[in-house]
Amino acid sequence: EGEGVDALEAAEVRFTRFFNSSPMAIAALNDTGLVVRANPAFAKMFGQAAASGSVAIAEGLRDESREALRHALAAASRNQAGIPSVDAELTGENPRSVRLYVSADVSDGTGDSAILYGVDITDQRALEDQFAKSQKMQAIGNLAGGIAHDFNNVLTIITASVDFLLLNHRTGDPSFQDLLLIKQSANRAASLVRQLLAYSRRQTMRPKMLSLTDVIADMHLLLKRISGDLVKLERHHARDLWPVMADIGQFEQVITNLVQNARDAMVEGGTITIATRNVPEAELKGLGYGEMNEGDFVLVEVSDTGSGMPDEVAERIFEPFFTTKEIGKGTGLGLSMVYGIVKQSGGFIFVDSVMGKGTTFSIFLPRHTPSEAAMAKIEAGPTVVSPKADLSGTASILLVEDEDHVRAGNVRALKMRGYEVHEASSGVEALEVMEELGGKIDLVVSDVVMPEMDGPTLLREMRKTRPEMKFIFVSGYAEDAFAKNLPEGSKFGFLAKPFSLRDLAIAVKEMLDE
Ligand SMILES: Nc1ncnc2c1ncn2[C@@H]1O[C@H](COP(=O)(O)OP(=O)(O)OP(=O)(O)O)[C@@H](O)[C@H]1O
Ligand SMILES: [Mg+2]
Structure with a gap:
């Protein structure tokens, strides 16, 4: 008989161990919905008061979840099987989402009427x-x-x-x-x-190695003008900021837009602070932005002491055409553009806003580690065509573009400057023209997206027989969007649409002079 008791004790100990160490919250409830027994995971999830049965579980839930739990418990007391789980929000200092499973407790004389299991699904x-x-x-x-x-x-x-x-x-x-x-x-x-x-991240990007501290410092006057007299503009730059790869013009637009918004949020005045610092990989976890988990970043924060915004607004601010401003005051494209630029630069943007206190936008851009060759190139600096430069020439140019009107305009612009211009409306036609002329072409200016044969394919075909042929691509798409379709190291010029006739003339001149 003693053996039977021992076995029973052993089973109970084992069961208690399972119960206590389960990561799932488990509690037995009586028919008034109060906890009779609960494991430590339950106490951790719902708090000691609920676990000891002194307050109802529903107390710790957000209003919307209470009704659903009440239904589930009622179903359990009717001994219903297969009660659907309830997703509930816990209130409290650190709000969590939990999924609750309720099952009827087949009466064993203990007076329990239901068992509740809970899993934390906040991260999911x-x-x-x-x-x-x-x-x-x-x-x-x-x-x-x-x-x-x-x-x-x-x-x-x-x-x-x-x-x-x-x-x-x-x-x-x-x-x-x-x-x-x-x-x-x-x-x-x-x-x-x-x-x-x-x-939509289809903008032409010309990323260069930048020190954001310098870029922001250079913008100071402009930003002062935007922020106006009522608003104080402060800057805090950490020392030795790492470089990033970004398009300077676009980064300026990002900052300009954020400062404009900050000013609009502070009609009575206040302070805008722009801060920069390095965020090494080791620090990322502690910041609590799940999306970012590897690599070193440079952080730019733009904070204001303005109106702040409610959560419903903060959730939608990056959508195009979302604005809370009066008609005619805002298009709602400012932050959409900011978002696209940051994403296209491989970065992240987060907003943190408190009603009545202010808003902080945090932009993380990946740290750039330059190669030695790249360093040398940066030292040399870009060549710039002065406004009064002579843009005429006599070279022979082949213009490839499928839109007749666009082509006609470009042909005219180049002929006016003295160039000999040949046309083709597709890649295939361009190859034919090239053969007819026996290759007497100094430069090809080509659209990227065309029916039949696109620009990159045309370049590959032409360079098979004429490896030195100069090429300029014209496109509304980002340069890197099609550069990857080309053999590595292919050299070509690039002109972003829409461009003025003058832009075209400059690009042609630069390429011919190379
Ligand atoms: N610093 C801020 N403080 C409070 N609310 C802001 C802040 N920045 C943006 N918002 C909110 O986000 C909305 C969207 O901003 P976004 O820059 O995209 O458009 P907009 O400023 O309304 O118009 P646009 O920039 O095209 O002129 C704003 O209308 C505003 O409600
Ligand atoms: Mg704006």
Whole structure:
């Protein structure tokens, strides 16, 4: 008989060990919903008061979750099987999401009526949310980017035609004012399109190695002008900031937009602080941004002491056209562009806002470790064409572009400057023209996206027989988007759409002089 008791004790000890060490919260409830027995994981999740049965479990839940739990417990008291689990939000200092499973406790005379199991799903939830959000941003980005790209082509035609008309109409001409208006409007449209392209990460990027401290210091006057007299502008730069690879013009737009928003959030005045510092990989975990987990980063923070924003707003600020400003005051594209630029630079952006206290935007850009060759190139500096430079030439140019109007405008611009211009409306035709002329072409200017044979394929084909042929690509897409379709180390020039006729002339001249 003694053996039977021992076995029973051993089983109980074993059971107690399972119960106590389970990572799942487990509790037995009586028919009033109070806890009769609970394991340590339960006490940790719901607090000691609930675990000891002195307060109802529902006390620790957010209102929306209480009703669902009540239903589940009622079902358990009816001995119902297969009760659906309940996802609930715990209140308290450190809010958690939990999934609760309720099952009826087949009466064993103990008076328990239900057993509750709980699993913490906070991290999983955060991951799901993040995933859903980035999918949504991507979908909107694709749509916006597609429209913007087509629009860009239309604008290129308008801009080129107006440029050309303006050359033949002097200030006194009756049409001059109208032409100027068309040009200004086209420029405005181009700037909207650029913001959309930036958001959808299809903007042309020319990344260079930058010290953000220098870039921000150089912007000081501009930023002062934007922030106005009521707002104090402060800067804190950590020493020896690591370099990053970024497009300087675009990074300036990021800062400008954040400062503009900060100013708008502080109508009565306040302080904008721009701070930079290095964030080594070891520090990332402690920051609690799950998406970022490896690599060294440079952090730029733009903080204001303004209105702050509620969570519903903070969740949507990066969506294109989301604005809380009056019609005519904001387009809602500022932060979309910021987001796209940061993402395209391989970085991350986070917002932290407290109503009535202020807002901080944190931008993390990956640290860049330059090679020695790259260092040497930076020392040498870029060549710049002065505004008065002679942009004429006599070289022979082959222009490849499938949009007739765009091509016609570009042909005209180059002929005017003395060049001999040949045209082709596709890659295939370009190869034919090249053969007809026996290769007597100094430079090919080609669109990237064309039917039949695209620009990169054309370059590869041409260089098979003429490896030294000079090439300029014209595109509304980012340079690196198609550079990867080319043999490594291929040399070519690049011109971003939309461009003015002057931009084209400069690019051609630079390439021919190389
Ligand atoms: N620093 C800030 N403080 C409080 N709210 C902000 C801040 N920055 C942005 N917001 C909110 O985010 C919204 C979206 O900002 P975003 O820059 O994308 O567009 P916008 O400023 O409204 O218009 P746009 O920049 O195109 O002129 C703003 O309308 C505002 O509600
Ligand atoms: Mg803005």
